[in-house]
Amino acid sequence: MKLTVAIITLNEEKDLPRCLNSIRQLADEIVVVDCGSTDKTVEIARKFGVKVYSRKFDDYANQKNYALQLARGEWILSLDADEEISVDLAQEIKKVIKSDEFVAYAIPRENIILGKWIKHTRWQSELDRHIWLWKKNAGKWEGRVHEEVIVKGKVGILKNLKVHYQYGTVKEFLEMINNYSDLETKDKFSYSRLFFDPIYNFCVRYFYRLGVLDGWRGFVLSYLMGVYHLVTWVKVWERSK
Secondary structure, three states, rough: OOOOEEEEOOOOOEEEEEHHHOOOOOOOEEEEEEEEOOOHHHHHHHHHHOOOEEEEOOOHHHHHHHHHHHHOOOEEEEEEEEEEEOHHHHHHHHHHHHOOOOEEEEEOOEEOOOOOOOOOOOOOOOOOEEEEEEEEHHHHHHHHOOOOEEEOOEEOOOOEEEEEEOOHHHHHHHHHHHHHHHHOOOOOOHHHHHHHHHHHHHHHOOOOOOOOHHHHHHHHHHHHHHHHHHOOOOOOHHHHO
């Protein structure tokens, strides 16, 4: 078996069909690991004929490594349920997994946030390029949040984008801030970072990373990422008391 697509899910009935349709002709095997969906996510996955497993969520790396253990393919393609693979990227993937030149490939990502492709604000496709395709025995996920695939061997670069439909509303973004800040592992509180991190992150995204060119979305997203860092350090302070 050549390629397994691994997906973790929680209440993804809206996005999962689009994701599965995009890999129907690409994957030799699809593994879905669900962590307690209360909507039709599991039903939808089973209707597509994919393998569905259940695991209680503790952190993102562990959840995705569990899916990796279940995969039988020589190559792993990791997707989120709110992502899709373009036709051009699918063709590129089919081509490169026939070669042994690289053990992994970094793929750029187009981010659709608040209903529009965000081309700046530190969501540029090249800045959001990560390893999402790799030989199963060459790497694994590390990190509780903002997890990355760590591999041993040469890493190649793919040209075509995968598409990420994330945070359709400000409410969804605020839910992300609350969930991700709970998982942050900073354990030593800093008053200076509580004050400066939010300001620094806003300035980097809005000015240096040209969030101003993304219009009102660039301002809102830069501001919300500042809030994210503020909330994270406040929670570190709470845990330290």
